Amino acid sequence: MGWIRNTFHKMGSPRWFFAGSRRWMIGLYLVGAALVLVGSTWGLGFVPPERYQGDSFRILFVHVPAVSLAQTIYVAIAVAGLVFLVWRMKMADMLIAAAAPVGLAVTAAALATGIVWGMPTWGKGWVWDARTVSTLLLLLLFFGLVALRQAIARPEPAARAVALLAVVGVVNIPVIKYSVEWFSTLHQPASITLGEQPAIAVVFLWPLGLNALGYYCFVAGAVIAALRVCILEREADARWVRDWLDRGVRGPLPKVREG
Amino acid sequence: MAEKLACTVGGRRLFRDLDLVVKAGDLVEIRGSNGSGKSTLLRCLAGLLEPQAGRVERRVDMDYLGHKLGVSARMTPLENVRWLVGLRGEKAAAAALDAALSRLGVGAARHDLCGTLSAGQQRRAALARLLVCQTELWLLDEPLTALDDAGSTLVRELVADHRADGGAVVCATHRALSSPAGGSASSSLPATRIVTLGP
Amino acid sequence: MSILLTQFRRDLLVAMRNRSDAASPLVFFALAVLLLGLGTGADALGESAPGTVWILALFANVLAMESVFRRDGEDGTLEQMLIHARPLFVAVLGKLAAHWVLSSLPVVLLSPLAAYLLHGSLVGIEVLALSLLLGTPTLTLIGAIGAALTVGTGQGGLLLSILVMPFYVPVLIFGASASTAAAGGETAFALLWLAALLAASATAAPFAVGKALAIGQDY
Numbered sequence: 225m226g227w228i229r230n231t232f233h234k235m236g237s238p239r240w241f242f243a244g245s246r247r248w249m250i251g252l253y254l255v256g257a258a259l260v261l262v263g264s265t266w267g268l269g270f271v272p273p274e275r276y277q278g279d280s281f282r283i284l285f286v287h288v289p290a291v292s293l294a295q296t297i298y299v300a301i302a303v304a305g306l307v308f309l310v311w312r313m314k315m316a317d318m319l320i321a322a323a324a325p326v327g328l329a330v331t332a333a334a335l336a337t338g339i340v341w342g343m344p345t346w347g348k349g350w351v352w353d354a355r356t357v358s359t360l361l362l363l364l365l366f367f368g369l370v371a372l373r374q375a376i377a378r379p380e381p382a383a384r385a386v387a388l389l390a391v392v393g394v395v396n397i398p399v400i401k402y403s404v405e406w407f408s409t410l411h412q413p414a415s416i417t418l419g420e421q422p423a424i425a426v427v428f429l430w431p432l433g434l435n436a437l438g439y440y441c442f443v444a445g446a447v448i449a450a451l452r453v454c455i456l457e458r459e460a461d462a463r464w465v466r467d468w469l470d471r472g473v474r475g476p477l478p479k480v481r482e483g
Numbered sequence: 484m485a486e487k488l489a490c491t492v493g494g495r496r497l498f499r500d501l502d503l504v505v506k507a508g509d510l511v512e513i514r515g516s517n518g519s520g521k522s523t524l525l526r527c528l529a530g531l532l533e534p535q536a537g538r539v540e541r542r543v544d545m546d547y548l549g550h551k552l553g554v555s556a557r558m559t560p561l562e563n564v565r566w567l568v569g570l571r572g573e574k575a576a577a578a579a580l581d582a583a584l585s586r587l588g589v590g591a592a593r594h595d596l597c598g599t600l601s602a603g604q605q606r607r608a609a610l611a612r613l614l615v616c617q618t619e620l621w622l623l624d625e626p627l628t629a630l631d632d633a634g635s636t637l638v639r640e641l642v643a644d645h646r647a648d649g650g651a652v653v654c655a656t657h658r659a660l661s662s663p664a665g666g667s668a669s670s671s672l673p674a675t676r677i678v679t680l681g682p
Numbered sequence: 683m684s685i686l687l688t689q690f691r692r693d694l695l696v697a698m699r700n701r702s703d704a705a706s707p708l709v710f711f712a713l714a715v716l717l718l719g720l721g722t723g724a725d726a727l728g729e730s731a732p733g734t735v736w737i738l739a740l741f742a743n744v745l746a747m748e749s750v751f752r753r754d755g756e757d758g759t760l761e762q763m764l765i766h767a768r769p770l771f772v773a774v775l776g777k778l779a780a781h782w783v784l785s786s787l788p789v790v791l792l793s794p795l796a797a798y799l800l801h802g803s804l805v806g807i808e809v810l811a812l813s814l815l816l817g818t819p820t821l822t823l824i825g826a827i828g829a830a831l832t833v834g835t836g837q838g839g840l841l842l843s844i845l846v847m848p849f850y851v852p853v854l855i856f857g858a859s860a861s862t863a864a865a866g867g868e869t870a871f872a873l874l875w876l877a878a879l880l881a882a883s884a885t886a887a888p889f890a891v892g893k894a895l896a897i898g899q900d901y
Contacts, residue, residue, distance in 0.1 A: 361848045361851060364844065364847065364848045365848050367844060368844050368845045368848070371841055371844060371845075372831060372832070372841070372845060375832065375835040375837045375841055376834075376835055376901055377901065378900065378901065380533070380535060380900065381533075381834075381897055381898070381900035381901050384533075384897045384900075385831045385894070385897050385898070388827075388831070388890065388893060388894055388897065389831060389845065392827055392849075392890055393848075393849075395886075396848075396849050396852075399852045399879070400848065400849070400851050400852055402852070403851060403852035403855040403856060403875075404851065404852075404855065406855070406859075407855045407859065410859060410868070526899070529765060530765070531761060531764065531765070531896075531899045531900075532899065532900055533900060545765075546765070546766075547761065547762075547765055549758060549761060550758075551756070551757060551758025551761060552757065552758050553757070553758035553759050553761055553762035554757065554758070554759070555696055555753075555754075555757055555759050556757060557695075557696045557699040557700065558692070558695065558696060558699075562692075562695065566688060566689075566692045567762060567766055569684065569685065569687075569688030569689075569692075570685060570688055570689065570762075570763060570766045570767045570768075570773055571766050571767075571768065572684065572685050572768060596699070612762075616766070
């Protein structure tokens with residue numbers, strides 16, 4: 225069990241993370257880009273058109289990963305918020321600060337692709353459906369996290385306020401989701417039936433899986449990149465940052481000595 | 484009864500590795516130029532601010548009088564102290580509240596809205612809660628502001644009495660608070676020490 | 683309990699010393715009803731009148747929310763509450779109860795009249811009032827978390843609205859559905875949900891508000 229504790233302890237050190245994360249960032253970017261390239265080429269070029277939607281369904285290879293990512297990022301932020309409130313781990317807050325704008329962008333992408341997909345499929349870009357509404361609300365939640373942090377001058381209380389908001393948000397999400405679903409069953413116009421999605425054919429599943437995995441990797445790389453910038457900003461006064469900058473940004477990474 | 488704290492606040496790098504132990508009967512005066520972190524330190528001690536490092540350990544009940552008086556302009560001095568006592572879940576006899584307000588010299592104004600009182604009278608009304616709440620530790624931020632000579636003397640008396648009763652006072656001020664009658668020596672945080680611990 | 687009452691009475695007292703201040707949510711609500719009637723044409727709302735009243739009540743609530751801690755934060759009585767109230771969440775509950783009585787209860791009482799003016803009928807008006815009675819306290823409890831987080835930022839109500847509006851969604855959905863639904867079964871279901879949300883938020887929100895107020899002292 226010792227190593228778990230050790231890793232957890234080390235994760236709390238911005239310096240340790242900064243030193244070790246560069247390889248991860250580059251690796252995730254490369255793997256993500258490669259997977260997206262393969263998945264998208266496969267999905268756009270080689271999968272047969274869908275029976276009812278023709279070629280317009282192909283946006284699903286972007287839309288579905290974006291929706292799934294948006295939700296994952298919010299849950300990750302809430303977990304980080306809880307960790308920060310309980311253990312006051314600086315890295316947890318920096319993760320929130322780095323991931324919230326990324327989450328905002330991904331959610332916006334999910335909504336935009338959804339609207340584009342909806343136009344030919346449903347005949348209109350927006351329907352008051354449980355999934356559309358909860359994604360829009362997710363966008364607002366992300367926006368709230370970003371806006372609240374910017375509204376507070378000092379970083380320490382901003383960190384605690386945002387963490388609290390994230391935790392309050394995740395507690396409320398099931399209720400919001402449930403109410404929105406209930407709402408859409410009440411108000412569903414008969415002409416548009418989304419219903420359960422039909423079982424996706426296996427030919428679509430492979431490229432979709434590759435794309436999803438690729439987007440996850442790529443976004444993880446982006447979050448790590450944002451996190452590294454965040455570390456440099458917050459720790460600007462720390463000696464190791466100044467040493468590292470003095471050696472030139474391309475110079476060797478700071479060695480982490482124990483203790 | 485003792486107060487032990489090791490407190491490091493570096494939000495604006497005001498002070499660092501600052502140790503302060505306050506015991507019964509103590510009067511600690513925090514000195515320093517404007518912006519040196521006197522109020523920040525007091526708010527840390529009161530638990531209103533979270534220090535960036537270090538911790539504050541308080542074993543006794545305390546009262547805090549900051550720049551904001553904590554007196555509602557839309558209530559009378561009497562209503563203000565009564566609210567606070569009620570909030571603490573305590574019962575106070577009306578006579579005790581009146582006596583405290585009278586001692587502070589706002590007995591006659593106890594039924595006037597605080598918004599109509601002068602700055603000095605409002606501060607006296609705020610100081611009355613120190614007598615009413617009877618906590619062991621007082622944290623006072625520039626308590627003599629807006630007070631006349633008689634008021635300043637009164638505060639010094641209150642502090643001396645409180646210490647004689649086994650209470651302790653931590654105070655940020657530019658004017659000495661220890662009165663001749665108060666007796667025991669006052670430790671003071673040298674201003675240079677606070678300021679040089681800045682950035 | 684006495685701590686709750688102390689804070690409750692104190693806030694009512696402070697509010698009553700400036701009555702026009704205390705009346706503004708109600709006046710806002712009445713004005714909004716007037717503007718809506720003029721904007722949509724009299725009686726044009728028809729079936730959606732109760733839902734519209736719900737939205738107006740929600741806006742009145744969110745606008746009033748901004749001021750719940752503002753004055754206390756400015757004069758330092760909020761600091762004193764944090765220092766002296768024990769336990770803090772009881773005082774917070776008292777404060778929010780007073781705020782609800784001042785800002786939302788008048789709106790609840792006026793809502794049947796508003797629905798009548800916009801709709802021209804009395805059908806379902808008691809359900810509307812009941813759903814507002816169950817729903818608006820939840821709005822106040824949740825909104826107070828946002829108000830506590832933003833009171834020290836000096837930013838106006840727009841930030842607060844953005845923070846809390848997503849959390850208002852379930853209350854609005856159940857409240858508006860309860861008052862618009864013609865079928866009895868759905869009404870009861872939505873009202874039960876409103877009651878459940880109220881119970882949950884009354885239990886949890888005061889702690890979150892206390893925590894948020896403590897954080898807000900650092901800004």
